[in-house]
Amino acid sequence: MINLKYVTIHEKYMGLEDKIKSIGNSVSSYSWRGLEFAVDMYNQAYDRYPQTTKFLSTAVGTVGGDYIAKKIVEGEDITLRDIAFTTFAAMYQSYFYPKLIDCTEKIADVGFIKRAYQKLGISKEWAKTFIIGGLFFIPNMLYWGLLSVKNQAEITLKSAAQAAKSIGIGSVPYLGVDYLVTNKLKKRYCLPVWSAAEVVYNSFLASVAYLTK
Numbered sequence: 307m308i309n310l311k312y313v314t315i316h317e318k319y320m321g322l323e324d325k326i327k328s329i330g331n332s333v334s335s336y337s338w339r340g341l342e343f344a345v346d347m348y349n350q351a352y353d354r355y356p357q358t359t360k361f362l363s364t365a366v367g368t369v370g371g372d373y374i375a376k377k378i379v380e381g382e383d384i385t386l387r388d389i390a391f392t393t394f395a396a397m398y399q400s401y402f403y404p405k406l407i408d409c410t411e412k413i414a415d416v417g418f419i420k421r422a423y424q425k426l427g428i429s430k431e432w433a434k435t436f437i438i439g440g441l442f443f444i445p446n447m448l449y450w451g452l453l454s455v456k457n458q459a460e461i462t463l464k465s466a467a468q469a470a471k472s473i474g475i476g477s478v479p480y481l482g483v484d485y486l487v488t489n490k491l492k493k494r495y496c497l498p499v500w501s502a503a504e505v506v507y508n509s510f511l512a513s514v515a516y517l518t519k
Contacts, residue, residue, distance in 0.1 A: 348363075348495075348498065349494075352494055356494075357400075360400040360401075360404070360497050361396055361397060361400045363400070363497040363498040363501055364396040364397075364399045364400040364403070364497050364500075364501060365392070365393060365396035365400075365501075366498070366501040366502075366505065367396075367497075367500060367501030367502070367503075367504035367505060368392040368393070368395045368396040368399065368501075368504075369389060369392045369393065369396065370501070370504075370505045370508075371392075371504045371505055371507075371508045372384075372388060372392045372453070374505065374508040374509055375508055376388065387456065388456060391452060391453070391455075391456035392456075394452075395449055395452055399445070399449075399497075400497060402445065403445070403496065403497065403500065404493055404496055404497065406438055406441050406442065406445075407438065407487065407488055407493055407496060409441060410434045410437045410438040410441065410488055411434065411488075413437050413441075414430055414433050414434045414437060419433075419437075420433075431485065431488075431489045432485065434488045434489065435481055435484045435485040435488055435489070436481075438484050438487075438488055439477050439480070439481065439484055442477065443470075443473060443474075443477075446473045446477075447466070447469065447470065447473065450466075450469045450473065476507070479507055480503060480507070483499060483500065483503040486499065487499055487500065
């Protein structure tokens with residue numbers, strides 16, 4: 307004997323499941339179209355005004371990341387001084403950072419380095435990822451110094467050592483992004499991808515700080 311109540315519940319469940327799948331497909335479709343539109347607009351801007359586009363792409367990460375770190379995490383107001391310092395950082399980073407990709411490729415092809423990572427069983431792609439992470443250490447320390455001056459914090463050997471430790475730990479979440487940038491994407495996309503990663507990472511830290519208050 308057929309349980310009509312069970313059949314009705316099953317039909318409602320299947321109908322709800324179909325609606326959820328339909329909504330998911332629609333969201334995925336709109337998200338993909340939005341991404342395609344954003345990439346197309348970025349390409350047009352980059353082709354016309356490459357330097358300005360690179361600067362603005364970097365500023366999203368420097369200014370936005372500093373806003374999240376200072377306003378949301380520390381609860382302090384953003385000043386014109388903050389914006390001036392992070393904007394200056396965006397200027398030199400937008401010029402210098404893309405060049406690290408070329409340096410990474412050249413370093414990975416150096417004889418003794420190539421033999422070293424091959425002996426360790428590391429692919430060239432991952433070797434480049436680790437190399438660019440190492441190359442970023444000095445610029446990141448300089449950026450830390452710049453932020454310290456901006457925030458009028460004392461720079462000491464102890465604080466520098468702590469910063470170096472934090473930068474080393476913080477570079478781990480970026481490995482996937484660095485792999486993508488150095489091996490899979492055109493160089494023109496490196497700055498917006500790095501900036502997006504910085505904003506996401508700082509947002510994550512802000513969320514953790516908020517939840518653990």
